Amino acid sequence: MAQLELKGIVQRYGGHTVVDGVDFRLEAGRIACLLGPSGCGKTTLLRCIAGFEEIAGGEIVLRGETVSRPGRRIAPEQRRIGMVFQDYALFPHLTVEQNVAFGLGRRPGGEAQLRVRQLLATVGLHGQGGKYPHELSGGQQQRVALARALAPRPELILLDEPFSNLDVGLRERLSVEVREILKREGSTAIMVTHDQNEAFAMADEIGLMYEGRIQQWDVPYNLYHRPANRFVADFIGQGVLVEGTVGEGNSVAMELGTLVSDTPVECSESCTGCDCGCRVDILLRPDDIVHDDASPVQAEVLHKAFRGADILYTLRLASGTEVLSLVPSHHNHALGEKIGIRLDADHVIAFKKHDECSDAACEIQLEQRRAQPVTWAGSAG
Missing domain, CATH: 3.40.50.300 (P-loop containing nucleotide triphosphate hydrolases)
Structure with a gap:
């Protein structure tokens, strides 16, 4: 009881x-x-x-x-x-x-x-x-x-x-x-x-x-x-939504790399599976993006917040998209400097893009921020 x-x-x-x-x-x-x-x-x-x-x-x-x-x-x-x-x-x-x-x-x-x-x-x-x-x-x-x-x-x-x-x-x-x-x-x-x-x-x-x-x-x-909808994802912690495109084999490609899921893409309550080419928003937390000097993906340092053991960087990708990265504070980079980054995402949540809604029911649900997320278990490549 x-x-x-x-x-x-x-x-x-x-x-x-x-x-x-x-x-x-x-x-x-x-x-x-x-x-x-x-x-x-x-x-x-x-x-x-x-x-x-x-x-x-x-x-x-x-x-x-x-x-x-x-x-x-x-x-x-x-x-x-x-x-x-x-x-x-x-x-x-x-x-x-x-x-x-x-x-x-x-x-x-x-x-x-x-x-x-x-x-x-x-x-x-x-x-x-x-x-x-x-x-x-x-x-x-x-x-x-x-x-x-x-x-x-x-x-x-x-x-x-x-x-x-x-x-x-x-x-x-x-x-x-x-x-x-x-x-x-x-x-x-x-x-x-x-x-x-x-x-x-x-x-x-x-x-x-x-x-x-x-x-x-x-x-x-x-x-x-594993936030249940966009409101939860936005309210809890810090993070950004990065655009991605669903590909074959339950993969999602984005500017930072490709994620492969072990389950079909289900990015809203009205979707039982997303087709190739479907655009999604992928939630990335600061700890999902790792500083890596050897990475070919470069990002410009826009802002930095010193937190003692770590620095929270706001980074701009080549497309202009901004992401967050939590980096050990001995990596002290200057504003305007470009640094190498890579994905290290164990929990990545995808939501169907608002402008991709194909039916009225989906549109209403997304307007109410009640879309069902999908949890990805994969690696960047």
């Missing part, structure tokens, strides 16, 4: 649909993330799960019990859900211990005190229980908020942009620490964020949202290497 299951969730504000038919399942002990740009519906969906809002359609099931459907909503306090808010929402007049104990209600004093001490040790705040929130750093306050949410051992923990008020360095470190804490407690959790680095650091599985729909629910590796 899934810890949480959403079935066709719809939420509207007036005539505007904010969440449009969302489905997913989350097993016990898993950490999920709702990721997406501002206004995509992820926070609204989190509020529906928490019970703060009624839903217009669908069903929310928690541990086999329906907690929301149109016309029926179990109150938030009866759902056994813990919530960590963006602004921490700590009580300023209560000590750290009192804040954490607040969620325990009327449990016996000795039992409550033991649970509070255990949680403060778990979140790295042993000996800080007598302090007040204003005496703590932002990262410490976030740990207190997490401990308070964990105190009553809820069925589910919800985290709404929990690191957005912290500086970048602390945000990255704390996201790893919070994941370890949740795993240690055996908690099931859902986090909302617009930051993919936080999502990758925290989550076992990620639902990428756009315009009220989940575009892809998957593990972080697949979101990066």
